[in-house]
Amino acid sequence: MSRISATERLALIRVKNRPTVNDYIPLIFDGFIEMHGDRHYGDDAAILGGIATFYSMPVTILAQVKGRDVEENKRTNFAMPHPEGYRKALRLAKQAEKFNRPVICLVDTPGAFCGIEAEERGQGEAIARNLMEFMTLKTPVISIVLGEGGSGGALALAVCDELAMLENALYSVISPRGFASILWKDPSREKEAAELMKITSEDLLNFGVCEKIISEPAGGAHNDCQLTADNISEYLFDAIKRLCRTDAETLLKNRYQKFRKIGMFTE
Amino acid sequence: MGLEDLLKKVKDRFDDEAEVAPALRSAAYNKAESEKGVKIPEDLFFKCPRCLTTSYKEDFEKNRKVCANCNYHARLTWRERLNLTADRNSFSEFDANMESQNPIDYPEYADKLQKLRKACDMRDAVITGECTIRGYKAVIGIMDSNFMMASMGSVVGEKITRAFEYATKNKMPVILFTASGGARMQEGIISLMQMAKTSGAIAKFSDAGQLYITVLTDPTTGGVTASFASLGDVIIAEPKVLIGFAGRRVIQDTIKQKLPDEFQSAEFLLENGFVDLICERRRMRSYLARIMRMHNYEKIEEGRVNK
Ligand SMILES: [Zn+2]
Numbered sequence: 001m002s003r004i005s006a007t008e009r010l011a012l013i014r015v016k017n018r019p020t021v022n023d024y025i026p027l028i029f030d031g032f033i034e035m036h037g038d039r040h041y042g043d044d045a046a047i048l049g050g051i052a053t054f055y056s057m058p059v060t061i062l063a064q065v066k067g068r069d070v071e072e073n074k075r076t077n078f079a080m081p082h083p084e085g086y087r088k089a090l091r092l093a094k095q096a097e098k099f100n101r102p103v104i105c106l107v108d109t110p111g112a113f114c115g116i117e118a119e120e121r122g123q124g125e126a127i128a129r130n131l132m133e134f135m136t137l138k139t140p141v142i143s144i145v146l147g148e149g150g151s152g153g154a155l156a157l158a159v160c161d162e163l164a165m166l167e168n169a170l171y172s173v174i175s176p177r178g179f180a181s182i183l184w185k186d187p188s189r190e191k192e193a194a195e196l197m198k199i200t201s202e203d204l205l206n207f208g209v210c211e212k213i214i215s216e217p218a219g220g221a222h223n224d225c226q227l228t229a230d231n232i233s234e235y236l237f238d239a240i241k242r243l244c245r246t247d248a249e250t251l252l253k254n255r256y257q258k259f260r261k262i263g264m265f266t267e
Numbered sequence: 268m269g270l271e272d273l274l275k276k277v278k279d280r281f282d283d284e285a286e287v288a289p290a291l292r293s294a295a296y297n298k299a300e301s302e303k304g305v306k307i308p309e310d311l312f313f314k315c316p317r318c319l320t321t322s323y324k325e326d327f328e329k330n331r332k333v334c335a336n337c338n339y340h341a342r343l344t345w346r347e348r349l350n351l352t353a354d355r356n357s358f359s360e361f362d363a364n365m366e367s368q369n370p371i372d373y374p375e376y377a378d379k380l381q382k383l384r385k386a387c388d389m390r391d392a393v394i395t396g397e398c399t400i401r402g403y404k405a406v407i408g409i410m411d412s413n414f415m416m417a418s419m420g421s422v423v424g425e426k427i428t429r430a431f432e433y434a435t436k437n438k439m440p441v442i443l444f445t446a447s448g449g450a451r452m453q454e455g456i457i458s459l460m461q462m463a464k465t466s467g468a469i470a471k472f473s474d475a476g477q478l479y480i481t482v483l484t485d486p487t488t489g490g491v492t493a494s495f496a497s498l499g500d501v502i503i504a505e506p507k508v509l510i511g512f513a514g515r516r517v518i519q520d521t522i523k524q525k526l527p528d529e530f531q532s533a534e535f536l537l538e539n540g541f542v543d544l545i546c547e548r549r550r551m552r553s554y555l556a557r558i559m560r561m562h563n564y565e566k567i568e569e570g571r572v573n574k
Contacts, residue, residue, distance in 0.1 A: 114513030114521055122541050124492030124512035131466035132498055152493040159463050173450050173459040183452060197455050198371045209456055256467050262460040263421035264368040
């Protein structure tokens with residue numbers, strides 16, 4: 001695996017034709033059926049949800065949708081979900097729990113949407129609820145960061161048994177631009193922030209946040225979408241087999257410990 | 268506002284309140300009057316960030332740091348909050364020596380923490396422990412916005428998680444006074460993970476059937492709103508405080524228009540269904556005690572905590 005810098009990866013995941021969930025789903029799963037709505041307010045196209053089969057096993061898919069063009073981005077709000085998106089995800093995760101289906105979350109978002117309506121409908125509450133509920137969801141949960149894993153908006157689909165990242169994907173507490181803007185009052189220092197923040201898949205593997213790096217073809221996922229999809233498939237096959245063999249009690253204990261142990265302090 | 272204007276405004280206000288003025292006329296006022304034209308130390312006055320009214324700091328502090336004009340409940344230090352909440356001498360602190368490391372080697376982070384530790388009389392942005400409140404035993408956590416805007420890093424996450432684990436084991440209620448600017452960016456992804464860690468501890472605590480009360484204080488935002496602050500069985504807010512997920516400026520920049528004043532206020536959240544009640548500071552202890560009583564916790568002698 002070649003070592004390329006965080007800044008180069010930042011450019012790579014912004015490549016116009018970087019594959020999105022809509023490219024991957026048909027290559028990895030069969031017979032996807034989309035399910036809409038949170039049953040409270042509406043349907044948020046920023047998060048796609050539904051069921052499909054994976055090697056003839058039913059699974060639930062929850063995925064943040066980056067648009068491939070302006071039209072699609074308008075519809076999916078550049079993959080920045082509103083509260084109803086997170087509530088739809090939780091509803092479908094509970095449905096998966098009831099029917100013993102593994103949940104596969106495909107994470108690709110700059111972050112949760114920041115706007116008046118998002119606040120009115122409780123963006124903070126919606127994310128918090130997902131963090132709490134996913135922690136005790138009695139079915140395997142696997143999250144894969146495909147491109148951008150931005151902040152709490154990504155974490156709301158990443159409380160899981162295993163987190164995998166595509167080789168060039170980034171996962172961070174805030175975007176490098178936001179980091180530079182808030183801490184240095186200078187968004188133009190984005191690249192410097194990206195290098196400092198430790199947000200690459202290798203960094204997160206070292207921190208114990210990420211369990212698996214899924215390799216991308218030379219030059220990035222867009223150079224061979226089929227190969228990338230095959231790599232994701234291969235990982236998922238292993239992970240599902242492993243997690244489905246684990247009894248629910250052990251699964252939840254391990255999931256809790258995965259997050260419980262993260263923190264760097266002295267006493 | 269110039270010094271002359273300030274003094275005039277203060278004088279006018281006292282003239283308006285002539286009937287009650289003698290009691291209100293503080294030493295500070297008299298001193299200011301007698302030294303007209305001399306520079307007054309700014310810390311004699313409190314200027315309310317909500318209604319922009321200026322009042323004597325002494326009066327403001329007597330009023331538990333609540334703006335007498337608009338009822339904005341201003342920020343407290345952890346010690347002030349503890350004194351207003353816990354029964355005298357009942358508090359015993361948990362994890363008093365815990366300190367953050369520097370996971371992303373952020374420049375000068377250690378120095379900054381060191382300075383704040385001295386200035387704020389705490390090792391990081393939250394103090395946790397157990398105490399009694401009007402005789403009811405509780406695990407309590409108090410965030411202090413003076414410490415790096417009470418952002419959540421490893422220490423805040425770990426201390427809150429342990430507080431819930433302790434309360435689960437000892438069958439006690441948890442009361443958290445939240446205040447935060449969000450995740451502590453200087454700790455990178457580790458800070459984000461604290462949101463999941465604390466929420467997980469609350470899930471277990473909740474499954475064990477114990478009561479969690481959150482008191483949202485000024486300001487509660489970002490990653491703390493999007494984790495433990497929003498997960499109380501009972502969510503209380505102080506009047507006029509700021510509560511939200513995204514920062515006002517971020518939203519303003521996104522939508523390119525000015526936001527109404529009441530946006531993201533406690534009252535705004537109440538109206539939208541995200542807090543159970545708004546409670547004034549002077550009634551907070553009595554409310555907390557009543558709520559604990561109604562959840563079948565037993566009153567013990569005030570000031571006694573068995574460790
Ligand atoms: Zn005021």
